[in-house]
Amino acid sequence: MWWKTQVRRKMSRRGLTGLETAIILIAFVIVAAAFAFAVLNLGFASTQKSGEVLKAGLEEATSSIELAGSVIATGEKASDNNMKVSNITLYVKTAVGKRPVxxxxxxxxxSYMDPYKVVDKLTHGVQVEVSEIQGDGDSLIEYGESFKVVIHVDQIYGGIDNVQLKPNDVFVIEVKPLVGAVLKVERRIPPSIDPVMDLA
Structure with missing residues (x-):
């Protein structure tokens, strides 16, 4: 009988050891599952964040506005009877699929730049005028709307007699909205300055 109690004790210990092993195994599985959940959750969060950063970067890099037609320059006679460039007109619209600007x-x-003059920020109402051609009356340019930007070269130089822009000179105009890439317009003055010039 004595040996039966010893066998029972060994059997119960063997069962207890198996139970302890099962508990430890379950604990490892739970810890591994929690760790895997944390890693996956962090991966999804970083993927979402990188997607947002990529979208914001693309939105900033792609142009929000684009030219809607030709660039028109107008010439005017100065006091010495020579024709000089007085205005440069651009027509702009929103790029396809872009938000209002x-x-x-x-x-x-x-901004305006030519071989003789650089102006980082043109004065609205004096050196540059922005007006709506087609739209709903607000200052936001939305899909289907167009605006006219008139650069007064004569005002930049302080009068038509002071304009130094000559035939075959290159000028650059940059339109910089708050969001989106800069619209850069670079054109060359024709060999002969006329009252109206289509610079394409």
Whole structure:
């Protein structure tokens, strides 16, 4: 009988050891599952964040506005009877699939550069005028709307007699909206300055 109690004790210990092993195994599985969940959750969060960063980067890199037609330059006779460039006109619209762009005086920066003059920010109402051609009356340019940007070269130089822009000179105009890439317009003045010139 004594040996039966010893066998029972060994059997119960063997069962207890198996139970302890099962508990430890279950604990490892639970810890591994929690760790896997944390890693997957972190992976999904970082993927979503990188997607947002990529979308914001693409939105910033792609142009929000584009030219809608030709660039028109107008010439005017100076006091010495020579024709000089007085105005440069651009027509702009939103790029396909882009959000509306604010073209108000507070947010839009327009710069001008030629071989003789560089202006980082043209003065609205004096050196540059932005007006709506087709739209709903606000300063936001939305899909289907167009705006006209007139650069007064004569005002940049302080009068038509002071304009130094000559035939075959290259000028650059940059339209910088608050969001999106810069619209850069680079054109060459024709060999002969006429009252109206289509610079393409």
């Amino acid at each position: 604010d073209l108000s005086n507070n947010t839009l920066i327009i």
